Amino acid sequence: PVWDGRRLTELRMGQPLPEPDFTAQVLPAASLPDLDPLEVLRLRRLLEERGSSLAALPDLELLFALGLLERVEGEERPTVAGLLLAGTPLALRRLLPQAEVSYYYHEGEEGYRFREDLLRPIPALLERLRDLIQARNRVRYLTVGLFRIEIWDFDQEVYREALLNALVHRDWQSLDAIQVHHHRDRLEVSNPGGFPPGITPENVLRHPPKRRNPRLAEALYRLGYVERAGSGVDKMYRLLLKHGKEPPEYRLYPEALTLVLYNPELDEAFVRELAEAQERLGAFSLDHLIAVAHLRRVGEASLEELSRALQLPEEASRRVLARMERMGLVRREGGRYHLARKDPLAERALALLEVPRRRLEVERALGLSRKGALSLLGRLIREGRVERLGRGAATRYRRR
Template identity: 90%
Template sequence: MTWAELLERLAQGQDERTLFLPPDLSPEELARYAAGLANHKGGTLFLGVGPDGKVLGASDIHPLQVTHALFELTQGLLLPYVEAVEGPGGRVLALHVPQSPAAIAVGAGRVPFWDGRRLTELRMGQALPEPDFTAQVLPAASLSDLDPVEVLRLRRILEERGSALAALPDLELLFALGLLERVEGEARPTVAGLLLAGTPLALRRLLPQAEVSYYFHEDEEGYTFREDLLRPIPALLERLRDLIQARNRVRYLTVGLFRLEVWDFDQEVYREALLNALVHRDWQSRDAIQVHHHRDRLEISNPGGFPPGITPENVLRHPPKRRNPRLAEALYRLGYVERAGSGVDKMYRLLLKYGKEPPEYRLYPEALTLVLYNPELDEGFVRELAEAQERFGAFSLDHLIAVGYLRRVEEATLAELSRALQLPEEASRKVLSRMERMGLVRREGGRYRLAQRDSLAERVLAFLETPRSRREVEALLGLRPRAALALLNRLLREGRAERVGRGAATRYRRR
């Protein structure tokens, strides 16, 4: 949000989705107002603004203070996206608060509610979860709204997977996938059925929000190409793949005997991102999914935020929550998604494997944007990472996250790495201790750094594939006895070598 956009919003005054607050509120008061917005329709809370829309400023308040306080005071149920807007009149914090499907309390039995004029309290009571919209049958939907060609496509997908469902007749197949329901004895398509096999006319008439708009940006001055897609999900994914791949560049790197393909945007990564947008979006919203393809990033935006309890700070570790179970189950049976919800893990792993940044989530009151970045390729780092995995075996996701984070920031504390790993500090310490033993990181003065590549140690380790004496190491490297012993002892401490035998028979070998 720009300063001009902020002033325009403030000039419109407060309403049921917009709230102005001064900067001197206590954390508890701020939490009550933010929860009051979430318990109604969600909206934007401007901190550092008087009731008349005058900017008072909030320069002493850090966005992280706000998110931490709200998270703690609402038992983890409220974590808005906080945006700092600065201009000639000072600094204002804009808290984008999503609508909550369940009542959020602040304090014992206190459920605040903002009605557009004042903050009131509701009686304590958990709101019922909304029914699965994708399992519903729309009143005007009929069997003729399904496209036989798309039903055949679903059958072909199941045949390729070797699924027993592929042998069923059409109607039985569609019932088994949850794409049909019987209503007064008549077979009629569910919303999931229309999304996976509906005709273009039926989608336009019944589910226009199923449209996905693709934009390609040659630069930051607007888009140079646009295509609006309204098709069933399998056909939609194929067309989006074609559009992205037509503008997707690839580099080839040779590592040992292998050749790596490094794309601007890995096909598996953006496929997972697109599926997440389709599976987790709010299908009752009339807004479309948007895909903005830039040279340096891919942005995928969908209506609806995270399910309650999930935030950008815990999305990697939080147990999966499905907003549209019927659609998710059908896509699982078709092999598009994993039931265990491992899509986020897969995106992280593939991005970090090629030296890219992890996905970034931007949360807004009624939407979520996932950003996949395409930084300049660091060939040396990708080669070193691949070679290290050849030596130690495939890295765990935790190792990849820590290595990627330290590469970006150079050094970090345990607390900082814990936030990057989305793990408690004790669990993070165990991950980092193992990485120290592997020689991947080193700790100095309470801060962690990537271990520099040590060509001398690498030569010794290669030599120690067969047990060797200290004198043999001295002769190989031309070192003095003390220097050779110091190097061998360091390799022993790092767990990269081990001592065999005793006394004059002592030998060293690589672990």
């Protein structure tokens, strides 16, 4: 039997031993003065905000309850999780220099405009990263009925989940730092260590949660930062897709993992249409959002292609799509699925393009900006409803 942190569990024959939890260990040189009383007070405030009974405990009892202290040979000493959540700057520099996070802001593809290296306990680290990202984060407002929707370049809840995933799942024994690269069109969060065994970019949405650092994850759960059920990936998908953005992309390297959050050009018509559809039909499930977003990007797809996007077996995907057909969200033609969209602007464009037209003609007839016309024409081309003829100044667009 193996102790998993809560109970003894039996290992099956041939099953590998679980990786030891580095964040539960006590480093030989770590001692109680390595914890910052002000950071301990910050943890208490977080628990008070959640209404947790732990907030009433004395400091030492509180730290033991969170798994941030262990008693070693009669002496209270911090665990690695304790140092990561409440360590002094000096202790982190001396004992855990890999806790540093480097933030880069890029205005172009070459070099960076601004850099800041952060070596702070996780709560203070997350606050500073939020300030750095928000200072360069644009917001647009979209009115749908009586409601106003805020659409940020990078939603604060989404990038917070991305940062927490990197902190919780990274390999803390690696001396490499987490890196955050902030571009105008994407945010990249890279951490040492790949996925836990068995998890891949192709199944990350459906695989049962596996935590590389259970002690740190449990403390962050009690403090309200993460969900115990491992719903962070679901949350990122949902928040991105409902605002017309792309799902997160995972890039796996031999010793590192990069999560990319894209910031495409806002498609106001699509976001408004999606919001209005949910007002009529009720909130969409995550499966519905994934299927709609995928079909919007590619125009049409087979069951096999949609199964890969949904990360579901084909039979389960078929049931999802059948329900979406009954809801009037998709239609099936010749074994391929399309969005069943009611898009007055697109219908006007298609009527206009019964004969070949220049982009400028489309702009003037529909009252669109250059960017808006290009976005609409690009979507209609991806959906297979419009074709582009010629090149350069001779380019014309025609309905298929």
